[in-house]
Structure formats: structure tokens, C-alpha cells
Amino acid sequence: MTGFLLRRLGASLLVVVGGSILVFGALRAIPGDPIQLMLGTQGVTNPELVARYTERFGLDLPAPVQYLYWVGQLVRGDLGDSIVQPQSVGDFMRMRAINTAVLGATAWVIAVLGGTGIGVVAALLVHRRMWVADYALSGFSVVMISIPSFSLALILMIIFGVNLGWLPVLGMQSVEDSGLLDRLRHLVLPAVTLATVPGFVLGRIVKAAITDALLGDYARTAYAKGLSERRVFLVHVLRNAMVPIVTNTGLMFGGFLSGSVLVEFMFAWPGLGRGLVNAILARDFPIVQGITLLILVIFTVVNFLVDLSYGLIDPRIRYARA
Amino acid sequence: MPVAATRAGTDPTPGLKETHSAEHAGERSQNDSVLLRVEKLRTRFHTKNGLVRAVNGVSFSIGPGEVVGIVGESGCGKSVTALSILGLIRPPGEIVSGRVLFEGQDLVGASSGTLRRIRGKEIAMIFQNPLSSLNPVLTIGFQIQEAILEHDRIGRRAARERALDLLQRVGIPEAERRLHQYPHQFSGGMAQRAMIAMALANRPKLLIADEPTTALDVTIQAQIIRLLHRLSGELGMAVLFITHNMGLVAENCHQTLVMYAGKIAESGATDDLFARPLHPYTQALLACVPEVKGERHDLIPLEGFPPDLTVESRGCAFEPRCAQRFDRCPIEDPEPRDAEPGHAVRCHLY
Ligand SMILES: Nc1ncnc2c1ncn2[C@@H]1O[C@H](COP(=O)(O)OP(=O)(O)OP(=O)(O)O)[C@@H](O)[C@H]1O
Ligand code: SF4
Ligand SMILES: [Mg+2]
Numbered sequence: 001m002t003g004f005l006l007r008r009l010g011a012s013l014l015v016v017v018g019g020s021i022l023v024f025g026a027l028r029a030i031p032g033d034p035i036q037l038m039l040g041t042q043g044v045t046n047p048e049l050v051a052r053y054t055e056r057f058g059l060d061l062p063a064p065v066q067y068l069y070w071v072g073q074l075v076r077g078d079l080g081d082s083i084v085q086p087q088s089v090g091d092f093m094r095m096r097a098i099n100t101a102v103l104g105a106t107a108w109v110i111a112v113l114g115g116t117g118i119g120v121v122a123a124l125l126v127h128r129r130m131w132v133a134d135y136a137l138s139g140f141s142v143v144m145i146s147i148p149s150f151s152l153a154l155i156l157m158i159i160f161g162v163n164l165g166w167l168p169v170l171g172m173q174s175v176e177d178s179g180l181l182d183r184l185r186h187l188v189l190p191a192v193t194l195a196t197v198p199g200f201v202l203g204r205i206v207k208a209a210i211t212d213a214l215l216g217d218y219a220r221t222a223y224a225k226g227l228s229e230r231r232v233f234l235v236h237v238l239r240n241a242m243v244p245i246v247t248n249t250g251l252m253f254g255g256f257l258s259g260s261v262l263v264e265f266m267f268a269w270p271g272l273g274r275g276l277v278n279a280i281l282a283r284d285f286p287i288v289q290g291i292t293l294l295i296l297v298i299f300t301v302v303n304f305l306v307d308l309s310y311g312l313i314d315p316r317i318r319y320a321r322a
Numbered sequence: 323m324p325v326a327a328t329r330a331g332t333d334p335t336p337g338l339k340e341t342h343s344a345e346h347a348g349e350r351s352q353n354d355s356v357l358l359r360v361e362k363l364r365t366r367f368h369t370k371n372g373l374v375r376a377v378n379g380v381s382f383s384i385g386p387g388e389v390v391g392i393v394g395e396s397g398c399g400k401s402v403t404a405l406s407i408l409g410l411i412r413p414p415g416e417i418v419s420g421r422v423l424f425e426g427q428d429l430v431g432a433s434s435g436t437l438r439r440i441r442g443k444e445i446a447m448i449f450q451n452p453l454s455s456l457n458p459v460l461t462i463g464f465q466i467q468e469a470i471l472e473h474d475r476i477g478r479r480a481a482r483e484r485a486l487d488l489l490q491r492v493g494i495p496e497a498e499r500r501l502h503q504y505p506h507q508f509s510g511g512m513a514q515r516a517m518i519a520m521a522l523a524n525r526p527k528l529l530i531a532d533e534p535t536t537a538l539d540v541t542i543q544a545q546i547i548r549l550l551h552r553l554s555g556e557l558g559m560a561v562l563f564i565t566h567n568m569g570l571v572a573e574n575c576h577q578t579l580v581m582y583a584g585k586i587a588e589s590g591a592t593d594d595l596f597a598r599p600l601h602p603y604t605q606a607l608l609a610c611v612p613e614v615k616g617e618r619h620d621l622i623p624l625e626g627f628p629p630d631l632t633v634e635s636r637g638c639a640f641e642p643r644c645a646q647r648f649d650r651c652p653i654e655d656p657e658p659r660d661a662e663p664g665h666a667v668r669c670h671l672y
Contacts, residue, residue: 129413216454220449221455222457224441225468226440226472227468227472228438236460240459315458316506
């Protein structure tokens with residue numbers, strides 16, 4: 001088990017280092033100079049200013065040296081300073097990270113609960129052979145999965161924000177009122193938009209897992225023991241169906257990280273995704289590097305936890321590793 | 323070939339007499355006592371290709387402590403018969419008609435509560451593939467204790483003790499340790515022993531063993547059969563033993579049912595049936611066993627194929643493959659009749 005942990009840890013570290021090098025190199029390979037973008041016409045008329053700023057951010061050094069310098073800072077807990085914003089990368093990311101986490105966590109809860117619920121209901125419809133309802137639910141799922149999230153965002157905005165006027169459509173809170181309820185109301189539409197695709201995808205996975213398990217030999221054994229339908233379902237079927245559920249809730253995280261960029265943009269949510277888009281447009285290297293590093297770390301940590309949790313659910317994996 | 327004289331007045335139902343049960347099952351059984359009586363059972367499946375008449379009018383009975391074998395080619399309806407007894411047929415399948423009388427109580431159409439009280443308590447079942455029949459994410463101990471606690475109001479500790487005792491009884495070494503293990507840590511033979519332990523948890527009166535050794539190595543097969551044989555004797559437990567293997571039936575069963583295309587082609591006391599196989603299908607099956615007393619008795623496939631069960635045949639289902647068929651066979655389906663006392667056959671020759 002220790003060997004497994006060490007191997008996994010090493011692999012995770014490689015992913016983070018490799019990913020950060022890739023981002024670092026790509027930023028410097030694409031056209032567009034951050035200092036000139038920032039200074040605009042001022043930079044054209046005043047090359048000396050450009051040179052000063054370039055030196056100030058170390059952009060005149062060779063890329064590998066810049067990278068090592070960045071890593072050196074990182075080890076001391078410093079992500080550097082933003083080129084465009086008058087603040088450090090750490091300060092820039094802190095609030096936005098919290099906002100994104102709030103949005104992502106809410107969406108994750110909605111997707112897991114909703115997706116599991118939809119999957120269980122769909123599996124029961126198959127089990128009870130209620131074909132019409134099953135087709136209707138499957139069809140609805142397909143529609144919801146294939147709808148592009150910007151269309152969904154717009155539809156939700158128009159229905160619930162404009163026509164019904166129930167929910168706010170922009171930002172995190174109102175200017176005048178910033179109570180908890182107000183914040184929650186702002187959270188609903190972006191979180192639902194973000195949760196929709198992963199939720200319905202999870203629903204299909206859960207449905208398939210439960211349907212398979214119900215037809216399995218061990219479910220038949222459980223019935224042959226005299227167990228009730230409910231007990232067969234809760235004790236024997238659901239636990240087996242948990243394995244794919246957990247795998248996929250882990251994978252969903254990737255979807256949230258990328259999905260949040262668009263959703264934050266659409267709903268003017270002041271999170272990391274929006275920060276990343278703006279930083280890329282402005283070629284604000286330190287901010288892009290900081291945010292992508294965080295994403296890489298979150299990604300590997302989540303995958304690691306998911307891997308560990310399989311073993312808790314499925315003894316076959318636990319023992320294969322031991 | 324001349325048509326065999328129809329014996330007017332013969333009871334057409336295969337009234338199997340438990341000629342062997344008295345001597346094998348101890349004092350509990352008498353000649354006329356019946357534990358399970360299946361009457362004219364019909365089970366079918368609604369499939370894309372049509373209605374599959376998997377079990378098409380099967381009748382037989384099992385006395386207390388009696389070991390009854392069902393043999394027949396793959397797809398003839400052995401498993402469906404077994405599952406129908408326990409009410410485990412699920413859609414698209416259904417029991418269309420017939421009765422399954424267990425100690426006089428009809429299980430066909432019985433409430434789910436009644437069925438649950440019988441399943442695992444009065445009638446237990448083990449299956450062909452022990453490893454997939456055990457839940458992979460629960461320990462063996464949990465699965466056995468669950469079977470106990472479902473039917474017996476005893477404490478967890480007592481249930482654990484009984485589970486331990488059961489594992490020892492079915493010959494699983496280091497039972498204490500095995501209790502905490504998961505199915506994937508068991509070999510096929512050990513898993514089948516664990517399944518048997520689970521099936522015996524509530525001392526059922528009838529054990530249905532659906533090809534319990536087909537998935538196992540030959541040497542392990544023999545061990546499992548010996549174990550079942552011993553336990554059946556020790557507990558006075560009746561066994562409905564389903565197999566492809568004529569040799570196993572000959573050695574272990576008091577009564578034999580030969581099934582073909584959802585019907586019982588021939589049935590009778592094992593000794594009579596093997597000494598004088600009457601039905602051309604039984605004769606063909608025996609001819610396919612290279613050496614009845616040798617090591618392997620699995621059926622070599624007969625020539626031809628079993629009939630398509632979605633097509634309702636007018637005549638004898640075996641007719642297309644039968645070497646002794648005559649003009650009457652494709653026209654009229656033979657009714658079962660007693661060719662000799664307790665030995666019934668479904669063929670126009672008798
Ligand atoms: N769930 C099902 N859906 C549709 N048809 C089924 C189903 N279960 C069984 N059948 C059909 O019923 C017939 C009898 O099947 P059964 O499993 O009883 O055969 P068997 O005698 O046990 O064969 P084997 O020796 O291969 O186990 C077969 O034709 C099979 O295709
Ligand atoms: S009734 Fe069937 S088994 Fe008997 S001889 Fe005719 S075809 Fe053969
Ligand atoms: Mg079978």
C-alpha cells in the first residue's frame with residue numbers, strides 16, 4: 001500500500017511539473033507581448049519604459065531561467081506579481097478561487113444528487129418495465145446532455161431571469177443587498193447550468209450500473225435468500241453500482257474546471273475562470289501560470305482521492321494493490 | 323414399426339412414486355408423502371423473436387429427503403423450471419399456468435411475503451457459477467449471516483457463530499479467517515462450498531442445485547458432489563439436482579427426469595430408467611455417454627438441434643431427430659404414460 005501511495009504521489013508530481021512547464025512554454029510561444037499590450041501607445045512612443053517593465057518581470061531572461069526563477073519563488077510560497085493588475089497573483093487568485101469553489105461545489109452537489117436520483121429513477125422504470133416513462137426520461141436526458149451550455153445559460157436567463165423574474169442573472173450579489181439569501185439566489189442559475197451536463201451524464205451511468213447489477217447473478221442469489229426487493233436494492237445492488245458513480249463524480253471535476261470558464265463568463269461570476277480568460281487575453285503570464293498551476297494541483301489531488309476511494313468500495317481493487 | 327397399443331385408462335399424468343425415498347431419506351418420509359409437487363407448470367418468455375415456451379407442462383414430485391435429477395441438453399428448460407419453483411422468473415418471463423405445491427401450499431401466484439418466507443428458509447438454491455453468484459463487495463461472512471438473520475430472530479453474534487459452523491461443515495479450512503474474506507479471494511470450488519453453506523444456513527427441506535459443478539474442475543466437481551450427497555443424507559434434505567452429466571445422475575439421484583424442449587420426456591426411478599431407457603431421446607443421451615462408469619460423463623452433443631421453442635409443434639418435439647419416428651409422430655404430441663409402475667415416458671412407442 002505504501003509503495004502504491006509513493007508511486008501515485010510521484011506520478012502526480014510529474015503531471016503537475018510537466019503541465020506547468022507546458023503552460024509556461026506555450027505562453028511565451030504565442031504571439032503577443034504582455035508589456036506592450038499593457039502599455040499600448042505609451043509603449044510604442046517610449047521603448048525605454050517597455051525595457052524597464054520587461055526587466056522588472058524578468059521577461060528578458062531565457063525562458064528556462066524564468067521558469068526556475070518562478071519555481072524558486074513558488075517554493076517560498078510566492079506566485080509573483082500580476083503584470084496588469086496592481087496586486088500579487090496570490091491576492092488576485094484568493095477571492096476568485098473562493099468564488100469558483102462556491103460555484104463548483106454547489107454544481108457538484110446538484111450534479112451528484114440530481115444525477116444519482118435520475119439514474120435510480122430511470123433504473124427503477126426499467127425494472128418495473130414502465131417503458132413510456134423510461135423513453136421519455138432517456139429522451140429528455142439526451143436533449144439536456146447535447147444542449148450547449150451557453151444556449152442553456154441563455155434559456156435559463158430568459159425564463160427565470162427575464163420572463164419570470166425569479167432569479168438574478170448576473171454577478172454574485174446585488175449592489176444594495178448582500179445577505180446570504182441574495183447570494184444563494186445569484187448562485188442558482190450558474191450552478192444549475194454548470195451541473196446540467198455532468199448531472200445527466202452521471203444519471204445515465206448510474207442507470208446502466210444499477211440495471212446491470214439488478215440482472216446480475218448475485219442479485220438473483222439475494223432474491224433466492226428471501227430478501228426483500230428493498231434490501232436487494234439497497235444492500236446488494238446500490239453498493240456495486242457505487243463504483244462507477246464514484247469514478248465519474250471524480251471525472252466530473254474536470255468538466256467543472258473547464259465548464260466554469262464559460263459559465264462564469266456568461267453569468268459575470270467573479271471567479272478564476274473569468275480571471276483566467278481575461279489574463280490570457282492580456283497575456284498576464286504570472287496570473288495564467290498561477291491559475292493553471294492551481295487547476296493542475298486540484299486535478300491530480302481529486303484523481304488521487306478517487307483512486308483511493310475505489311478501494312474502499314470495491315474490495316477487489318483494495319486487495320489487488322495490497 | 324407398429325403403433326404401440328394404447329393402454330386405455332392409464333393415468334396420463336406422470337405419477338412418480340417415491341420408490342426410493344423411503345430407503346434413502348430415513349424415517350421422516352413415507353411412501354406417499356410429498357414435499358414438492360409441480361403440476362403442469364408452464365413458463366414462457368416474451369422475446370423479440372416470439373414467445374419462448376421454456377417450460378411447457380412439466381409435472382413431477384419430490385419426497386422428503388429424496389434426490390431428484392433433471393438432465394437434458396442446454397436450453398431444454400432446466401433452469402427455468404428451477405427458478406419457477408422459487409417464483410424467481412422475472413419479466414419478460416412469466417408462469418402461465420400450473421401449480422407448485424410445497425407442503426401443500428401453492429407457490430404460483432403466492433404473495434411476495436409468502437415466497438420470501440419460503441426462499442432461503444424452506445427451499446434454498448445454488449447456481450452454476452458460484453463466483454458471480456456471490457456479491458463481490460460483501461464478505462462471505464456477511465452474506466451467510468444475512469441469510470440467517472433474514473429468517474431467524476437471533477443476534478448477530480449467534481449468527482456469526484452459525485456462519486462459522488456452516489463454513490466448517492462444508493469443509494472450508496480456516497473458516498474463521500475465510501469469514502472476513504471477499505468472494506474474489508475464493509477459488510471456484512471454495513466459493514461453491516460457501517454458496518452451499520449459505521444455502522444450508524436455515525436447514526432447508528429442499529435444495530435446488532442448478533448445475534452446481536459445471537463451472538468447476540473435474541476433481542473439484544467430484545468433491546462438491548460428495549459434499550452435497552453427504553449433507554443431504556445428514557440433514558435429510560431433499561435435493562433437486564440439475565445437470566448435463568448422466569453419470570452424476572446415475573450415481574446420486576433416486577429419481578431421474580429427462581427433459582426435452584420444455585417437457586419431461588421420461589421419468590422414473592434412476593435404476594429403472596438407466597436399466598431400461600424407454601424414450602428414444604434418453605437412449606440417445608445414454609449412447610452419447612462414452613462410458614458410464616468412467617471419469618467423464620458429460621453429454622456429447624446429439625446429432626441435430628433442439629427445436630425452436632418459439633414454434634409450437636403439433637407432434638412430438640423430438641421427431642426431427644428421432645431414429646424411431648413413425649407416421650403418427652409429426653401429427654400428434656404423445657401424452658406421458660406409465661410404461662411400468664413409476665416409470666413414465668412421453669412417446670408413441672409405448
Ligand atoms: N430471461 C430469459 N429471456 C428469454 N428467454 C429465456 C430467458 N431465460 C431462459 N430463456 C429461454 O428458455 C429456454 C430454457 O432455458 P433454461 O435456462 O431453462 O435452459 P437450461 O436447460 O437450464 O440450459 P443450460 O443447460 O444451458 O443451463 C431457453 O430457450 C432460453 O433461451
Ligand atoms: S413419439 Fe417422438 S420420441 Fe417417440 S418415436 Fe415418435 S418421434 Fe420418436
Ligand atoms: Mg441452466
